[in-house]
Amino acid sequence: MTIRRRLLLTCAASGSLLALTCLVAPLVGSTQISLPRALDRSIPFADNVDAQIFFIARMPRVAAGVVVGAALASAGVVLQALFRNPLATAETLGISAGAALGAILAITAESWISLGPFSPVAIASLVGALLAIAVVYLLASAPRRPLSTAVLLLAGVTLNAFISAIILFVQYLADFTQSYRAIRWLIGDLDVGTFAPVLGALPLVVVAFVMFSLLPSSLNLLSVGGDLAATRGVNVVNVQRLAFFSAGLATSAAVSLAGPVAFVGIVVPHLVRLVVGVDHRVVLPVAALFGASFLVGCDLIARTAMAPVELPVGIVTAMIGGPFFLWLLVRRG
Amino acid sequence: MAARAKRLIPVAAVACAWAAVLAAQQAPARRIISLVPALTEALYAIGAGPSVVAVSSYDDYPPEVKTLPRVGALLDPDTERILSMRPDLVLAYGTQDALKAQLQRTGIPVFDYRHGGLADITATIRRLGVETGHVSGANRVVLEIERRIAEVRARVAERPRPRVLLVFGREPLSLRNVYASGGQGFLHDLIDAAGGTNVFGDVRRESVQVSTEMLLSRAPEAIIELRVGAPPAGEQARREREAWQRLPGVPAVRSQRVFILHGDHLLVPGPRVALAAEDVARALHPEVFR
Helix, strand or coil: CCHHHHHHHHHHHHHHHHHHHHHHHHHCCCCCCCHHHHHCCCCCHHHCHHHHHHHHHHHHHHHHHHHHHHHHHHHHHHHHHHHCCCCCCCCCCCHHHHHHHHHHHHHHCCCCCCECCECHHHHHHHHHHHHHHHHHHHHHCCCCCCCCHHHHHHHHHHHHHHHHHHHHHHHHHCCHHHHHHHHHHHHCCCCCCCCHHHHHHHHHHHHHHHHHHCCHHHHHHHCCCHHHHHHCCCCHHHHHHHHHHHHHHHHHHHHHHHCCCCCHHHHHHHHHHHHHCCCHHHHHHHHHHHHHHHHHHHHHHHHHCCCCCCCCHHHHHHHHHHHHHHHHHHHHC | CHHHHHHHHHHHHHHHHHHHHHHHHHCCCCCEEECCHHHHHHHHHHCCHHHEEEECCCCCCCHHHHHCCECCCCCCCCHHHHHHCCCCEEEEECCCHHHHHHHHHCCCCEEEECCCCHHHHHHHHHHHHHHHCCHHHHHHHHHHHHHHHHHHHHHHCCCCCCEEEEEEECCCCCCCCEEEECCCCHHHHHHHHCCCEECCCCCCCCEEEECHHHHHHHCCCEEEEEECCCCCCHHHHHHHHHHHHHCCCCHHHHCCCEEEEECCCCCCCCCCHHHHHHHHHHHHCHHHHC
C-alpha cells in the first residue's frame, strides 16, 4: 500500500471516529436533555435550559476536548521521536510543571490579572509553561555548541523535579481551601464554560500544528539516529529546535486550557503506533485525530459515570489509559 | 472494735485511691492545645481561653490567639512541640490518626472532633464545656446560638424559600472549579435556617464540584458566595460578580440575586455560626431585616 493510500485510509478511520464521538458527546451528560427542544429556536434562549446546557456547557467542553486531546497527543509523538525515548512527554520536560506552578501561584495569590479570553489561572499557567520551555532550551543550547537532546531531556527532567518541589512549597504555605483547589487544577478538567478560552488557545495550537506539518519526514530519519539523518541532508539541529518548540507550544496551550491532563501524551501515541506502524507521516495526523476523540470520550465518561456529580477528566484518562496501555503491552509481548 | 477499724483501713485506702483516680479523670483540662480553629473559637467563647496554651497555624480568632505558639495544623501537626508543651487535652480533627495514636501512647487525652451539621456545633460546644469545666459557659453560648438561629428561622418562616446555590470556592474571575455545599454539613443547615432550599440538597456529600452543566440544570434562584477575609477593592469585587454574567440563563443571575459575602466567620463551624446564618438570611430575604 502506498503511503498516500495508507494515510488516507487511517485518517478517514480516525476522522470518522472523532466525528462520531463529537456527535454523541454533547447529547449525553449528567442531565437528561432533549435535542429537539435544545435546537428549538421558538423558545427564547434565556428560558431554554436544554439549549443552554447544550450550547454553553457541553459544546465548549467537547471543543476543548478536541483541541487539548489533539495537542497533547501530537506533542507526545513529536517529543518521543525527538528524544528517541518512548517515555518522553511534556510532563517529563518540565513544561506541565511550569504551567502548574503558574496556575498555583495565581490560585493562591487570588490573582485577578486576566487578558481577553484568558482567565487569571489560564494566563499564569501559559506564562509558566513558556518560561519553562525557555529555561530548558537555554540550558541545552550553550553558545557555540550544538543543541543536545540528552541535555535537553535531563534539564527537563531536573526542572520538572525542581518546579514540583516549589509547587509543594507554595501549597504548603497556602491555606487549606487554596491547596485543595490547586490539587484539583493539577488533575485536569475540560469544563471551560464558554468558547472564549478555547478560541483563545486555538491560535497557539494552530501555529504548533503548522510547525508539526513540517516535521514528519525528518522525524522518521531522526528517530533512526541523528548522524544518519544528517547524512540524508536533514539539518538536525533545526529539526530538533522546531520539534521542541512546536511540542512545547502545543502543550502550553493545552495545559493552560485544561490543566495537565495525564496520560494522553503517552497512551495515544503508543496506541496509534501499535495500530498504524511507525511512519510519522501517518502517526502524527492519526495521533492528533485519535487523541481528540480519546479525550472527548474520556470526558463523556467523566461527565456521566458518577452523575449527578462529575469527575475531572484527568482521573478518567489516567484510570482508563493506564490499564489499557498495560493490557496492550502484555498482549503484544 | 479496733480490729474492725483496722480491717477498714485498706478498704478506705482503696476508696480514696479510686476517688483520686476519678477526680484526676474528671479534672477540667488546664493546658489545652487546639488544632481546629472552630474549636479554638468555642474554647474562648465558653470561657476556657486562659487554659489554651497553643493553637493551629490557621488560627486567627479571637485576637488573643495571635500571640500563642503555633503547633502545625490538620496535615502537619508538630507532634514533638505538642508533647513538649505537656498539654492535658489536645483537640484534634477526626482524620489525624497518627497524631491521636501518638498522644494516646503518652496518655494525653484527645478531644476527637469532625465537622458536622448545626446540631453538631452546639453538641460539640457542650462537650467542650464538660471537658474543660465550663459547663455553664458552654450552656450560655449554646442557648445564645440556638436563640439567634431560632429568631432567623422565625423571621424568614413566612417567606418563599428560593433554591440556593452556596459557593465557597472557585477560580478567580472565572466559573471553573466551583465548589458548593452539598446536602450535608453546617453550610447546608445554614441555607435551611436562612430560609432557602439547597439546590444540592439531594447530594449526600459536604461539598460538590459544580460543572457548568450542573449550574445550568440545577437553576438556582439565588447564589451565595462565602469568602474568607475582607472584601476586595471595588473594581475587583465588581469583576468577581461579573464572572457570573457568563451564565445569564441561570435564574439567580438573571434576577441579580448573586451575593458575595465576605468575613472570617462565614466558613467556621463555631460559635459565630449564628452570625453567619443572619448574614445569609439577610442576603436571601432583605425585606424582613429592614
